Amino acid sequence: MADLSAFPITQKWTPKDPSVLQLFSFPTPNGVKASIALEEMEIPYEAHLVTLSDTDVKSPEFLSLNPNNKIPAIIDPNGPDGTPVGLFESGAILIYLAEKSGKLIGETASDKARTIQWLMFQMGGVGPMLGQMGFFVKFAGSEWEDKRPQERYVNESKRLLSVLDKELGDKDWVTGQYSIADIAIAPWLNALNFYGAREMVGWDDHKNLVAYLDRFMARPAVDKAKNIPPRP
Structure with missing residues (x-):
């Protein structure tokens, strides 16, 4: 079982299954980029609702993962270096997921x-x-x-x-x-x-x-x- 305790965001949005990718998001145009990619690439994940209110996006827990206080953000417990990795910015997340899965980024x-x-x-x-x-x-x-x-x-x-x-x-x-x-x-x-x-x-x-x-x-x-x- 992956240990995500190093990520303070998990104190506010607690994973039910920390072995799968954790998505912190809201269904805006930027937010659904991540959920659509995860579904298309068939990557197991758990979604956490982060509202757009200051209570959520400007909370210390969320800012610990994304200092820019915007959704979406992710934690991948199975990072490329064998340790969990946290990411924000929807474009960066899309590239990361595509390279992780080997899908939807082109063959050459x-x-x-x-x-x-x-x-x-x-x-x-x-x-x-x-x-x-x-x-x-x-x-x-x-x-x-x-x-x-x-x-x-x-x-x-x-x-x-x-x-x-x-x-x-x-x-x-x-x-x-x-x-x-x-x-x-x-x-x-x-x-x-x-x-x-x-x-x-x-x-x-x-x-x-x-x-x-x-x-x-x-x-x-x-x-x-x-x-x-x-x-x-």
């Missing part, structure tokens, strides 16, 4: 490079820009009289969607094969509906993206993982 070094390229496209572009747009469309920023910030993020989101729509013109998945790049990108595309922003960015005009997201959401692992851990 070139495949891997392209996969990580599009993963970084999501991390540096799609996630931050659509997330900021959501703030200015659905949340507090929508009340601002000055609409220039909203326009800036809506226009940049449109540009990024056009890049993806063009890339998917002749293939089902962003690198040609289903990968962690898709697991990173698609949940953020799905968030456009939550933000109430689909019409604003001309979603229906991006036919390749519409079909892409439908394919992604129809995957059994995605359907199972999209609400793991379950919302309270």
Whole structure:
């Protein structure tokens, strides 16, 4: 039985089975990246609900694993060096899980490079820009009289969607094969509906993206993982 006592987070979220990977998350676009990857790669894991309240994400226990106070984070009791390893940042977690399982990162070094390229496209572009747009469309920023910030993020989101729509013109998945790049990108595309922003960015005009997201959401692992851990 693995000993995870060196991780203070386990004092607040206690593992039932410390021999399997521990996921600390909430089903946001970033959070479900980890649960979808774990389901797709068939890695045994235990999910712990970490709400987005300061009580959880800014607790000393959670900060001990992720000083940046964001979900998701993991502890793998079976780390690559024979000892448990803790990780935060969804992109880093996706790469780690893909390398651990040998799945969804490509078969060759070139495949891997392209996969990580599009993963970084999501991390540096799609996630931050659509997330900021959501703030200015659905949340507090929508009340601002000055609409220039909203326009800036809506226009940049449109540009990024056009890049993806063009890339998917002749293939089902962003690198040609289903990968962690898709697991990173698609949940953020799905968030456009939550933000109430689909019409604003001309979603229906991006036919390749519409079909892409439908394919992604129809995957059994995605359907199972999209609400793991379950919302309270």
